[in-house]
Amino acid sequence: MHFIKASIITIGDELLIGQVIDTNSAYIAQSLNKIGVTVNNRIAVGDDKNAILNALNVTCKQSNIIIITGGLGPTADDITKPLLNEYFGGNLIIHQPTLNHITDIFVNKYKRPLIERNIKQAEVPDVCEVLFNENGTAPGMMFEKEGILYFSLPGVPHEMKGLVDKYVISKIQHTFKTPTIVHRTLLTAGIGESFLAEMIADFEMALPNHIKLAYLPNFGMVRLRLTGTSEDEKSLISNINELFAQLKIKVQEYLVTDKDESMEVVVGNLLKEKKQTVATAESCTGGYIGHLLSKHAGSSQFYTGGIISYDNRIKTEFLDVPTEILLSVGAVSREAVEQMAVAVREKMKTDFGVSVSGIMGPSGQTDEKPLGMVWIGVANKEKVVSKVFYLRFDRSRNIEVTATQAINLLRLLIINKI
Amino acid sequence: MHFIKASIITIGDELLIGQVIDTNSAYIAQSLNKIGVTVNNRIAVGDDKNAILNALNVTCKQSNIIIITGGLGPTADDITKPLLNEYFGGNLIIHQPTLNHITDIFVNKYKRPLIERNIKQAEVPDVCEVLFNENGTAPGMMFEKEGILYFSLPGVPHEMKGLVDKYVISKIQHTFKTPTIVHRTLLTAGIGESFLAEMIADFEMALPNHIKLAYLPNFGMVRLRLTGTSEDEKSLISNINELFAQLKIKVQEYLVTDKDESMEVVVGNLLKEKKQTVATAESCTGGYIGHLLSKHAGSSQFYTGGIISYDNRIKTEFLDVPTEILLSVGAVSREAVEQMAVAVREKMKTDFGVSVSGIMGPSGQTDEKPLGMVWIGVANKEKVVSKVFYLRFDRSRNIEVTATQAINLLRLLIINKI
Numbered sequence: 128m129h130f131i132k133a134s135i136i137t138i139g140d141e142l143l144i145g146q147v148i149d150t151n152s153a154y155i156a157q158s159l160n161k162i163g164v165t166v167n168n169r170i171a172v173g174d175d176k177n178a179i180l181n182a183l184n185v186t187c188k189q190s191n192i193i194i195i196t197g198g199l200g201p202t203a204d205d206i207t208k209p210l211l212n213e214y215f216g217g218n219l220i221i222h223q224p225t226l227n228h229i230t231d232i233f234v235n236k237y238k239r240p241l242i243e244r245n246i247k248q249a250e251v252p253d254v255c256e257v258l259f260n261e262n263g264t265a266p267g268m269m270f271e272k273e274g275i276l277y278f279s280l281p282g283v284p285h286e287m288k289g290l291v292d293k294y295v296i297s298k299i300q301h302t303f304k305t306p307t308i309v310h311r312t313l314l315t316a317g318i319g320e321s322f323l324a325e326m327i328a329d330f331e332m333a334l335p336n337h338i339k340l341a342y343l344p345n346f347g348m349v350r351l352r353l354t355g356t357s358e359d360e361k362s363l364i365s366n367i368n369e370l371f372a373q374l375k376i377k378v379q380e381y382l383v384t385d386k387d388e389s390m391e392v393v394v395g396n397l398l399k400e401k402k403q404t405v406a407t408a409e410s411c412t413g414g415y416i417g418h419l420l421s422k423h424a425g426s427s428q429f430y431t432g433g434i435i436s437y438d439n440r441i442k443t444e445f446l447d448v449p450t451e452i453l454l455s456v457g458a459v460s461r462e463a464v465e466q467m468a469v470a471v472r473e474k475m476k477t478d479f480g481v482s483v484s485g486i487m488g489p490s491g492q493t494d495e496k497p498l499g500m501v502w503i504g505v506a507n508k509e510k511v512v513s514k515v516f517y518l519r520f521d522r523s524r525n526i527e528v529t530a531t532q533a534i535n536l537l538r539l540l541i542i543n544k545i
Numbered sequence: 546m547h548f549i550k551a552s553i554i555t556i557g558d559e560l561l562i563g564q565v566i567d568t569n570s571a572y573i574a575q576s577l578n579k580i581g582v583t584v585n586n587r588i589a590v591g592d593d594k595n596a597i598l599n600a601l602n603v604t605c606k607q608s609n610i611i612i613i614t615g616g617l618g619p620t621a622d623d624i625t626k627p628l629l630n631e632y633f634g635g636n637l638i639i640h641q642p643t644l645n646h647i648t649d650i651f652v653n654k655y656k657r658p659l660i661e662r663n664i665k666q667a668e669v670p671d672v673c674e675v676l677f678n679e680n681g682t683a684p685g686m687m688f689e690k691e692g693i694l695y696f697s698l699p700g701v702p703h704e705m706k707g708l709v710d711k712y713v714i715s716k717i718q719h720t721f722k723t724p725t726i727v728h729r730t731l732l733t734a735g736i737g738e739s740f741l742a743e744m745i746a747d748f749e750m751a752l753p754n755h756i757k758l759a760y761l762p763n764f765g766m767v768r769l770r771l772t773g774t775s776e777d778e779k780s781l782i783s784n785i786n787e788l789f790a791q792l793k794i795k796v797q798e799y800l801v802t803d804k805d806e807s808m809e810v811v812v813g814n815l816l817k818e819k820k821q822t823v824a825t826a827e828s829c830t831g832g833y834i835g836h837l838l839s840k841h842a843g844s845s846q847f848y849t850g851g852i853i854s855y856d857n858r859i860k861t862e863f864l865d866v867p868t869e870i871l872l873s874v875g876a877v878s879r880e881a882v883e884q885m886a887v888a889v890r891e892k893m894k895t896d897f898g899v900s901v902s903g904i905m906g907p908s909g910q911t912d913e914k915p916l917g918m919v920w921i922g923v924a925n926k927e928k929v930v931s932k933v934f935y936l937r938f939d940r941s942r943n944i945e946v947t948a949t950q951a952i953n954l955l956r957l958l959i960i961n962k963i
Contacts, residue, residue, distance in 0.1 A: 141761050143584040144728070145574030146770070146805075149567060152589070156563030166561040168596060170604065171570070171587040178586060186588065186604050237737075244739045262937070283762075285938050310562070319655075321662045343559050344701075352564070387564075407853065409832070413839025414825070417832025417853045424907050424940060426831070432859035434852060435825065435835045441850035441893060475859060489842050519680070520703050522842060 131303045133159050134187035135169040138198035142171040151196045151287050158291050163305035197282030199265040215270045217252030225249040225266045258294040262286045307360040311371040312352040312387035315378050316535050320344045327377050346531040390531050391419040394538045398429035406475035407433030408446055408467035408482040416530045431477045446470040459484050459496055464504030465511045472506050480506040481537045487525045503533045505540045512545050549721045551577050552605035553587040556616035560589040569614045569705050576709050581723035592624055615700030617683040633688045635670030643667040643684045676712040680704045725778040729789040730770040730805035733796050734953050738762045745795050764949040808949050809837040812956045816847035824893035825851030826885035826900040834948045849895045864888040877902050877914050882922030883929045890924050898924040899955045905943045921951045923958045930963050
């Protein structure tokens with residue numbers, strides 16, 4: 128089978144000192160993968176001529192496609208464009224449509240004069256095909272050399288995404304014949320990676336060579352992914368569907384979803400289907416559950432709102448948690464979260480209420496209540512259910528895991544499994 | 546000057562299909578940078594023997610230190626440990642302290658039997674020094690070969706961090722003499738990258754060779770970073786402090802902070818200093834502002850809580866936004882956010898209230914109100930101030946930018962600049 132291979136080069140000193148996290152590579156890799164292009168490697172280098180040349184010539188030498196992001200901004204620490212111009216033997220010329228676009232943004236929209244730096248953004252090597260960047264001032268560029276396609280894209284995420292979606296994918300599909308890659312992913316909750324592996328060991332052993340299984344643990348849950356590659360699309364899809372069906376049966380006790388989607392999307396879809404609503408009462412997660420439930424488009428259909436009761440006073444005044452409970456068993460207790468879930472549901476007139484209260488760290492523990500202890504409550508009209516978790520991560524991960532587990536508990540109540 | 550150079554290799558097919566975002570590299574790069582180690586490059590490769598060997602032998606061949614993360618989990622898609630064992634010519638043996646630790650976790654803590662896969666986690670090459678992983682089951686490993694230090698760490702972020710902090714940094718400092726690298730970073734708001742560059746062009750031109758300036762735009766704000774490298778620590782620090790002071794004066798009109806910290810940390814510190822508190826009333830951000838304000842330790846000193854009024858009904862019932870306002874000018878209006886900010890402040894009895902209401906996309910716009918339109922309100926005892934923004938990103942970035950701008954507006958009210 129003939130694979131089309133790609134490398135991703137991200138440029139920027141900020142990547143090498145760890146000041147920013149590279150999310151661009153993941154987006155590009157996903158997009159390439161969907162059209163059957165295998166990503167060989169990703170490399171991040173600084174704003175340094177030799178490092179960029181080394182990445183182009185050495186690391187990526189086995190790739191058919193090289194996608195470069197970053198290094199195109201208006202300020203002086205950017206050296207990518209002149210380097211590419213030299214590498215492909217071109218001359219820098221003004222790209223008139225880009226200059227018009229830049230003029231429009233600065234002069235017409237921002238009412239600011241066009242300065243030299245802005246104009247330089249419109250320069251491109253005359254040996255490239257310009258990919259017009261409607262979301263920003265730095266144009267994308269495509270080069271071709273010895274059968275290899277090179278794309279140079281700005282590093283600002285939404286500008287990069289716009290160009291990938293609009294040009295890069297179709298240019299690649301137009302140039303290369305790619306094999307079919309199919310992924311099927313499911314999400315499990317309530318079982319650890321090694322026990323899951325034990326449970327499906329026979330299944331994994333019996334997989335054909337062109338289909339692979341991967342374990343992706345995160346947030347106390349494990350995602351399983353089957354990946355198949357073939358030039359025969361039809362038989363690949365039928366093969367992988369059959370194996371995926373077997374896998375689903377093997378893990379059904381722990382299955383959350385048979386799609387590659389997050390816990391909050393699963394729960395949002397369940398609520399939308401049933402035309403039901405939920406409200407949140409958050410202490411230790413400070414709004415993060417509300418954020419997860421509302422971050423996807425369409426969430427206003429099921430997410431009504433919430434109370435962030437960070438201070439105990441808010442638990443009493445807004446969620447009627449009796450002072451006696453706070454004084455006796457405390458805010459991190461079954462009693463408190465059950466009251467919070469019930470109250471927020473009633474007050475916001477929703478079908479479900481979900482609540483959390485815990486000790487996220489790095490301090491706040493007592494003799495009875497260790498760091499990472501968190502109570503989660505969920506309520507509907509008939510009942511309220513609560514569960515305690517003992518997490519052992521740092522503060523930021525404790526918040527994420529708590530939110531995901533709370534949404535999972537809500538899911539179990541919605542589908543009548545608790 | 547003699548630089549100590551490092552490469553970071555992250556292993557995992559999930560990185561190449563874009564299923565997870567690599568946050569480990571940023572943490573490792575930051576940690577290395579602080580002790581004067583320059584990161585040459587970062588490379589991500591799949592669970593593939595040749596790709597890993599290629600990364601070790603080619604991409605990283607100019608590095609003194611190679612840090613590998615991932616590929617050490619208990620499941621069958623992991624091949625890193627046997628490969629490293631072979632690469633360094635060792636034999637796999639059971640590491641007894643690790644086996645005891647694993648046994649403790651599974652048998653004593655989780656009350657589950659120890660299975661073969663768990664035991665294999667305790668195997669290490671006899672040519673490595675084991676870095677004991679108290680946060681998980683996969684041990685870290687250190688190898689030395691021809692003057693190069695190799696570290697192999699698990700990919701689970703908090704396990705990796707634990708080993709970096711406890712072992713990796715001190716092992717490196719013990720082995721190499723490193724130059725001093727000093728970064729000074731400041732954050733500006735209210736001015737674009739190219740105008741900022743124009744404003745400080747003379748300053749940038751006059752920088753000495755060993756001190757560099759970088760522009761890091763994000764969330765509609767721009768961070769400026771000076772980086773100096775030298776073997777003479779004392780004069781470097783005095784040089785860079787002097788230049789940084791000049792830079793601060795040049796940009797003072799837009800200066801948010803002269804430290805490398807986020808907007809919410811700046812505001813949290815201001816509030817802690819003044820012993821003041823804030824409450825949030827969020828519509829379109831759905832809890833994200835509350836999350837930002839509460840994600841750092843110590844936030845209970847200033848963050849009281851909030852109302853997530855995602856549904857308009859909640860705006861009326863919990864924040865007293867009159868139905869007439871919703872019917873006439875609508876929820877995305879000056880009138881609505883001003884009432885929300887005032888009401889949440891009064892009801893939660895805090896010094897400040899902050900509110901947002903907007904259209905995050907991808908739908909919901911009207912003829913008068915485009916996608917990305919967002920009103921932000923902030924109130925204290927004396928006054929309420931509001932401002933409208935027109936954002937042009939995707940939903941998730943619109944939420945992030947809105948939250949950061951809201952916290953910036955709160956900052957301006959706290960310091961009496963609006």
